[in-house]
Amino acid sequence: MVRGDLFWGLQGALDRRGLGPVAGVDEAGRGACAGPLVVAACVLRPGDAARLPELTDSKVLTAKARDRVYDRVVQRAVDYSVIVIPAAEVDLFGIHVMNLEGMRRAVSALRNTPGYVLTDGFRVSGLPAPSVPVIKGDKAVACVAAASVLAKVTRDRIMSDLHDVHPHYGFDVHKGYSTTDHGAALDTHGPSPVHRWSYANVATAAAAHRVRPPHPVVLTVAALENPSVPIRALGPYVGNNERSAAGTAAKSRGGARIS
Template sequence: MTAELIRPPRVVVRRDTGNWSLQTALHRRGLGPVAGVDEAGRGACAGPLVIASCVLRPGDAVRLDGLTDSKLMTAAARDRMFDLVRERALDHAVVVVPPAEVDLKGVHVSNIEGMRRAVARLATHPGYVLTDGFRVPGLTAPSMPVIKGDQAAACVAAASVLAKVTRDRIMAELHETLPLYRFDVHKGYCTGLHSRALRDHGPSGEHRWSYANVAAAGLAHGLRAPHRVALSVAAAAVVQNGGSPPVDGDATPRPGGARGT
């Protein structure tokens, strides 16, 4: 039986404790351990979707000074924090969803399922789960979505670091076997450099063929997807910043640029 989304008891959250406030308040009301969950790669058109969960030690803010949303950190700072979180965390788990699974299920469904799996893989069963931005049904503990959770809650920020560094390293490894695409630079997001590579060489097996730009590049080169692409998600638009997904069969990405998470 899965736990329903419930809001935590009314508590006083001290602003002077920064992004540790919410989980500290939950611990004080006996709702710990508190797990944070976040993903990396939702807006990319190549490479895996990576989801991480993390349970931090209560009162560890000083030792994890500088922990915040992974996108706001430099690559060097993320690498240092990645090692520190792995060393200091009470528990953590990372789930890697390959492009073929994203193409079969769709990026949102893959993300939700990945978050459930990341929480289920924790050896420490959480008393409460904080997710970044949207509700995740089907978790085995009470949960709450937190707007900009990777900035507002330290455990979500830690999960974002684990997910992003893991994914960036995977993309760097893919560059070794597929150097034409420069995955080491753009990490699979839809930059000008990546778009030119798709135009010149067509998509690889590491691309998400359900995305409109990848499908168009494959068609231009006479290529077919190397794995099954579900019709319900075929030619889906790339997730956009400030934009919206296609509706009524419109597979044209909205203005706004690719979301780099």
């Protein structure tokens, strides 16, 4: 585990020691209760951080700045991939399992196997190259920050498109995160097919509206411990997350490159 205080130095050190190309991996949407989880991997040219002056953690950039950096990263990247994991997979296997699996899929979707992989915060087993997690990697490693921007912009655009299909929820504003307005919309309308029905707030709204999930759901610990979530009311294929799906998910590979 590496602390994120190296200010772009780690990637350069690996490249100089012949351990490149170095791929950075990051996600967007882990904390949302609606919409997909998006994971990206990115390989930059050595020294390209200097040619991307706005590059940093996507969460601290404005939307316009993210779009500018996104375009520059797509233009300059040696290689990149973006993996979109729908809410149904998150509901079945759990967010942490799918976050790790998404990172495996993103690296596997690169055209060439990297020499080294840097991940943002989480240790990931099963990658096709040596790897190390970097705490706050999206602020410390250029290729991780680039992956952060690719994932965030892709997901924001997906959520804006979903707003056109489900305008009641305000996905174009909060992007599926649990804001006060989003909670009010859930209370009023109940969950949509693109919500994460395994999450406590969504499961509670589903039970209140007497609607059942459109796909199999393994409830989160928070949902199971919430007395306002009657499991029987959510349908016949709702399980609990004492049943681990990690083994099944670890065998899964795939994903499409977005370019």
